Amino acid sequence: MGRNIFFSLDKVQTSLVLIKNLCDILIVSTSVVVIDRVAHTIFMVVTNNSIKDSWFILNISMMISALVLRLVFSLFSNKITFKISAKIKINVREKIYSKLLDLEMSYKDIKKTGGLVTTSIEGVEALEVFFGFFLPQIFLSILIPFGLYFYLRIYQPTIALALVLGVPLIPLCVGAVQAWIRHVSRMHWSTYEDLNSLYLDSIQGITTLKLFNLVEQRTNTIRTRSWEFRNRTMKLLYTNLVSILTMDIIALMGTALGITLAIIYLSSHLITLAGAIVVLFLSYEMFRPLRGLGSAFHAAMNGISASKSIFEILDQKTKLEKSKPFIMLSSKENFDIEFCNVNFTYTTDTPQVLKGVNFIAKTDQITAIVGISGSGKSTIANLIVKLYEPASGQIYIDKHDIENISRNNIRKYIAMVSQRTYLFHGTIRENLLIARPESTEEELYLVCKKAGIDCFIKSLPNGLDSSIVEHAKNISAGQIQRFGIARALLKDTPILILDEPTADVDRENEAKIIETIKEISKNKTTIVIAHRLSTIRDSDKIIVLNNGIISEEGTHEELMEKNSVYVSLVHHQLEHESADVKEDMIKIYARVSGAGSARKPRDRRGSKDRGCTE
Numbered sequence: 001m002g003r004n005i006f007f008s009l010d011k012v013q014t015s016l017v018l019i020k021n022l023c024d025i026l027i028v029s030t031s032v033v034v035i036d037r038v039a040h041t042i043f044m045v046v047t048n049n050s051i052k053d054s055w056f057i058l059n060i061s062m063m064i065s066a067l068v069l070r071l072v073f074s075l076f077s078n079k080i081t082f083k084i085s086a087k088i089k090i091n092v093r094e095k096i097y098s099k100l101l102d103l104e105m106s107y108k109d110i111k112k113t114g115g116l117v118t119t120s121i122e123g124v125e126a127l128e129v130f131f132g133f134f135l136p137q138i139f140l141s142i143l144i145p146f147g148l149y150f151y152l153r154i155y156q157p158t159i160a161l162a163l164v165l166g167v168p169l170i171p172l173c174v175g176a177v178q179a180w181i182r183h184v185s186r187m188h189w190s191t192y193e194d195l196n197s198l199y200l201d202s203i204q205g206i207t208t209l210k211l212f213n214l215v216e217q218r219t220n221t222i223r224t225r226s227w228e229f230r231n232r233t234m235k236l237l238y239t240n241l242v243s244i245l246t247m248d249i250i251a252l253m254g255t256a257l258g259i260t261l262a263i264i265y266l267s268s269h270l271i272t273l274a275g276a277i278v279v280l281f282l283s284y285e286m287f288r289p290l291r292g293l294g295s296a297f298h299a300a301m302n303g304i305s306a307s308k309s310i311f312e313i314l315d316q317k318t319k320l321e322k323s324k325p326f327i328m329l330s331s332k333e334n335f336d337i338e339f340c341n342v343n344f345t346y347t348t349d350t351p352q353v354l355k356g357v358n359f360i361a362k363t364d365q366i367t368a369i370v371g372i373s374g375s376g377k378s379t380i381a382n383l384i385v386k387l388y389e390p391a392s393g394q395i396y397i398d399k400h401d402i403e404n405i406s407r408n409n410i411r412k413y414i415a416m417v418s419q420r421t422y423l424f425h426g427t428i429r430e431n432l433l434i435a436r437p438e439s440t441e442e443e444l445y446l447v448c449k450k451a452g453i454d455c456f457i458k459s460l461p462n463g464l465d466s467s468i469v470e471h472a473k474n475i476s477a478g479q480i481q482r483f484g485i486a487r488a489l490l491k492d493t494p495i496l497i498l499d500e501p502t503a504d505v506d507r508e509n510e511a512k513i514i515e516t517i518k519e520i521s522k523n524k525t526t527i528v529i530a531h532r533l534s535t536i537r538d539s540d541k542i543i544v545l546n547n548g549i550i551s552e553e554g555t556h557e558e559l560m561e562k563n564s565v566y567v568s569l570v571h572h573q574l575e576h577e578s579a580d581v582k583e584d585m586i587k588i589y590a591r592v593s594g595a596g597s598a599r600k601p602r603d604r605r606g607s608k609d610r611g612c613t614e
């Protein structure tokens with residue numbers, strides 16, 4: 001059983017579980033009263049005793065009252081069951097979500113989205129059976145046989161003892177096969193999660209699959225996995241059937257034993273007729289709770305298996321932020337960013353990404369980080385916004401170690417355009433307003449203009465209120481990138497980090513974006529990460545990252561003078577441009593100052609996104 005499966009019960013829920021148990025015990029007690037009264041009535045009728053009206057009325061009243069109470073307790077018990085389940089589900093989902101936020105991406109990075117969806121939606125759903133039915137049933141299974149034992153003892157102690165001794169055979173049998181059932185159930189759940197992941201992955205990547213002619217191959221994989229899931233389901237059903245059958249046989253044999261003993265004892269006058277009738281009715285009741293527990297156990301197994309995945313998430317270690325009071329950054333500060341001997345690795349089994357990184361990005365300056373793909377540029381940005389924490393070394397913002405600044409506080413002062421801007425399903429306006437909800441229409445258009453996306457918005461029939469579909473499939477990569485920039489401009493923070501802001505835009509818009517960056521970088525600490533070196537040509541400082549190590553830094557001119565990695569990056573980039581673009585680029589690299597303003601480059605990159613300039 002999941003070691004922490006009871007974690008989600010708080011005090012209120014524990015009390016609810018106890019109240020439910022009390023209700024269930026009262027339900028059984030009212031049933032016993034009814035059976036007892038029925039047995040005595042039959043006894044009176046069979047033995048031809050003259051039944052007094054008052055006795056009869058009392059008897060009937062007791063039976064009716066017991067039945068009414070039974071109904072009330074049942075309703076109450078069911079209501080509590082739903083209440084407990086609903087509360088627990090909300091509780092667990094909240095815990096999963098806040099844990100994912102705490103994990104700051106690292107868990108999501110390794111666990112596939114489909115598996116996460118299965119865990120947080122269906123896995124939590126499966127917990128309902130565990131807490132709503134299985135858990136209360138455990139208490140009933142212990143209490144009811146004992147209660148009935150003491151009641152039956154009144155009529156015949158030996159029969160009561162024989163019955164109560166037969167009851168533990170059920171958990172013993174279930175216990176014997178429990179490891180097997182648990183294994184089968186766990187395999188079933190993990191196959192289910194895998195199938196969901198594969199399915200979601202296939203739907204999300206359907207275009208790629210089509211382009212590579214892999215649809216049939218992927219369909220076959222899904223078919224094979226579906227069959228595997230079907231086989232695991234059949235195996236699970238088989239194990240359930242075998243164990244339910246075993247439990248039924250024990251319960252029926254126990255009941256038969258009770259009835260046989262009652263008949264034998266009745267013929268030997270060792271039990272009254274009323275007692276024998278009570279035994280007849282109640283023998284099975286002795287076994288019913290444990291039989292129910294056995295059935296609930298199978299249903300709960302899904303919850304227990306799901307709990308494994310849930311705890312896999314919840315048990316992930318997060319570097320909890322310190323409880324000591326954080327330093328609060330204030331907007332008056334200067335926002336120099338300094339890396340001091342920073343080392344970083346994503347996971348223990350992957351190579352070190354940053355190796356002793358030292359640099360300063362000054363306020364009022366544009367600091368560029370360049371390097372080949374995979375050299376660790378985005379990782380530096382991720383560390384500044386505290387999406388991850390360094391393995392060793394310090395990162396300072398105005399001499400404050402960011403370890404001592406809360407994530408929320410730090411992010412208030414940083415606008416970051418990540419390499420993959422995410423636009424939510426909704427309107428363009430909603431997507432922009434998340435940066436600053438109180439922005440006016442004019443402000444929205446102004447930032448869109450600066451980001452070079454205003455003409456596109458104006459060309460849409462609904463302008464800012466046009467819809468963005470799921471995964472922003474109706475918008476090109478370059479436009480998404482420019483929306484990201486517009487959002488960052490709107491946030492207007494003292495630190496601006498742009499991760500490949502021009503990767504997917506055409507040269508004309510690149511110039512426009514460079515101009516905007518220059519314009520807004522005044523009084524800000526701006527870090528621009530760029531693969532395309534023309535973007536950062538005029539930066540105040542260029543840092544060259546080579547396999548996680550800063551190999552050199554300086555201005556473009558300084559770096560070009562050395563026989564440096566930067567020079568080889570420039571040459572490498574020029575080699576991959578077409579002849580006319582190359583000509584343009586050589587001019588840019590050779591120029592001494594004023595990148596965007598003086599030039600009107602021709603755009604010959606047909607494949608790149610084309611915005612509109614005015």
Ligand code: ADP
Binds near residue numbers: 109346374
């Ligand atoms: P760049 O931005 O320079 O292209 P990144 O900083 O994105 O490079 O990545 C640096 C290295 O870290 C790469 O080898 C990449 O595979 C690895 N990496 C990036 N993100 C993760 C992650 N979430 N988990 C594990 N490794 C990662």
Ligand code: MG
Binds near residue numbers: 377378379419499
């Ligand atoms: Mg990157």
